[in-house]
Amino acid sequence: MEFEDGYSAQKLFHQGYSYTYDDVIFLPGYIGFPVEQVDLSTKLTRNISLNIPCVSSPMDTVTESSMARAMAALGGIGIIHANIPPSDQASLVKAAKSSRFPVLSNPVFRSPSDSIISLENFADAPCILVTDSGDCHGKLVGYVTKSGWMNLTDKETRLANYMVKSSDLAPWDCDLAKMICYFEEKAGNEFTPIVKGGEIVDVAGREDVERLRGYPRLVGGGSVDANGEWMVGAAIGTREADKERLQHLIKAGVNVVVLDSSQGNSLYQIDMIKYVKKTYPELDVIGGNVVTMYQADNLIKAGVDGLRVGMGSGSICTTQEVCAVGRGQATAVYKVSSLASQYGVPVIADGGISNSGHIVKALSLGASTVMMGSFLAGSAEAPGAYYCLSDGRRLKKYRGMGSLEAMTKGSDARYLGDTSKLKIAQGVVGAVADKGSVLKFVPYTMQAVKQGFQDLGAQSLKDAHDMTKTTLRLEVRTGAAQVEGGVHGLVSFEKKPF
Numbered sequence: 001m002e003f004e005d006g007y008s009a010q011k012l013f014h015q016g017y018s019y020t021y022d023d024v025i026f027l028p029g030y031i032g033f034p035v036e037q038v039d040l041s042t043k044l045t046r047n048i049s050l051n052i053p054c055v056s057s058p059m060d061t062v063t064e065s066s067m068a069r070a071m072a073a074l075g076g077i078g079i080i081h082a083n084i085p086p087s088d089q090a091s092l093v094k095a096a097k098s099s100r101f102p103v104l105s106n107p108v109f110r111s112p113s114d115s116i117i118s119l120e121n122f123a124d125a126p127c128i129l130v131t132d133s134g135d136c137h138g139k140l141v142g143y144v145t146k147s148g149w150m151n152l153t154d155k156e157t158r159l160a161n162y163m164v165k166s167s168d169l170a171p172w173d174c175d176l177a178k179m180i181c182y183f184e185e186k187a188g189n190e191f192t193p194i195v196k197g198g199e200i201v202d203v204a205g206r207e208d209v210e211r212l213r214g215y216p217r218l219v220g221g222g223s224v225d226a227n228g229e230w231m232v233g234a235a236i237g238t239r240e241a242d243k244e245r246l247q248h249l250i251k252a253g254v255n256v257v258v259l260d261s262s263q264g265n266s267l268y269q270i271d272m273i274k275y276v277k278k279t280y281p282e283l284d285v286i287g288g289n290v291v292t293m294y295q296a297d298n299l300i301k302a303g304v305d306g307l308r309v310g311m312g313s314g315s316i317c318t319t320q321e322v323c324a325v326g327r328g329q330a331t332a333v334y335k336v337s338s339l340a341s342q343y344g345v346p347v348i349a350d351g352g353i354s355n356s357g358h359i360v361k362a363l364s365l366g367a368s369t370v371m372m373g374s375f376l377a378g379s380a381e382a383p384g385a386y387y388c389l390s391d392g393r394r395l396k397k398y399r400g401m402g403s404l405e406a407m408t409k410g411s412d413a414r415y416l417g418d419t420s421k422l423k424i425a426q427g428v429v430g431a432v433a434d435k436g437s438v439l440k441f442v443p444y445t446m447q448a449v450k451q452g453f454q455d456l457g458a459q460s461l462k463d464a465h466d467m468t469k470t471t472l473r474l475e476v477r478t479g480a481a482q483v484e485g486g487v488h489g490l491v492s493f494e495k496k497p498f
Helices: 065-074 086-097 146-150 176-185 206-213 241-252 267-279 293-302 319-323 329-343 356-364 411-415 438-456 461-469 479-484
Strands: 024-026 054-056 077-080 108-110 127-131 140-145 191-196 199-205 233-236 256-259 284-290 306-309 347-350 369-372 394-399 429-433 474-476
Touching: 024 356, 054 065, 065 077, 065 086, 065 438, 077 086, 077 256, 086 241, 127 191, 127 199, 140 146, 140 191, 176 191, 176 206, 199 206, 233 241, 241 267, 256 267, 267 284, 267 293, 284 293, 284 347, 293 306, 293 329, 306 329, 329 347, 329 356, 329 461, 356 369, 356 438, 356 461, 438 461
Parallel strands: 054 077, 054 369, 077 233, 108 127, 233 256, 256 284, 284 306, 306 347, 347 369
Antiparallel strands: 024 474, 127 140, 191 199, 394 429
């Protein structure tokens, strides 16, 4: 028996309305499998597979080396922003790929005859590594901890007089499982430097290892390329100078590039797609941003391997207000995916992700991955330092790449405004609360997404995509229904997602 209950996606999204994720709700299906059998593996591009459908956004307050490494360790991928000189961006790519340990440190080096004057000498490093030459190419002779230095009476004494002597090194491909075994065998070591090609590239600490052991298990070994390194992406623009930037990134081993533009359907981007595919045919290129089938068709014909969908849906983006262009993200994802799937081009739903339900909706409506900015900003791996408010809350800066502050660093090219005398902001600067480590909260988020897929009756992304074309039913929620669907009617409540 057939029931007239809800609307098909095709019918719902052909009514002339621009829907956001919160506007629509899926009707539940039939559960015929345990949640553990839900498979979230997916495609980022035609040729790149991921274990989880998560991509960190190329924003300068979201993705640099630490975030890129953590996302790869989780089974996703990070896209390093281009709001810095090309050589610096390439260095960030290289740093993210330098070691298989999930946590990135920035080692500080000194020689045995050096002294430490203040805590500032440690910078952000957990310890200071002592080599015979005082740099990363020298032979390791020991390390100095912050507590070791703090306990000194004569703090200006030479490092050779109080350093912890050690010559133990770990290879660059030593992942978390191997590092756990290493520290169990080396009971006296608090730190071990990581070496690659005769150079000390990182340092792992016992404290980090114990902390990671308490997190949810990392998925399937992470996102690793043919060389055994973490997969890392990077953003480039569409100007002539970006061809030189791309050369730096290629030398650093970048695995995929994202052409970063707020409106991707342009002569500049189409020319850049053709250039990259001709010059580096083995390199996958993600085009965008687009929100219409017409835009997507032009970029697909130019040769993109993936499409980034979203315009004005990010929490810090004001493009729809300022320029009166864009589209509700649910509608945009469905429309573009409907076309892209015919050509085998995966879609990245970029923007508008505030919770696990939004991820379920984006993936079910046709996206293969979701790109997140604010959802990851404020985490331990996001760039920037925390600052505290008077009530004790810890915050980090989060800004749109269309904000005037970011544009002064070079992101105005993303909005085709780098040659304009007048800069028009299409984003704002704000702050987000401390979220802890992505290595902890992303696995919990993925478990919630799996439960959402189970409620739909979809055992994989392919199942969800097929159901959207056939049996999946949706409805539009009224404002009252949206209020009812969230926490309501309480004087106060404590929100603990994990």
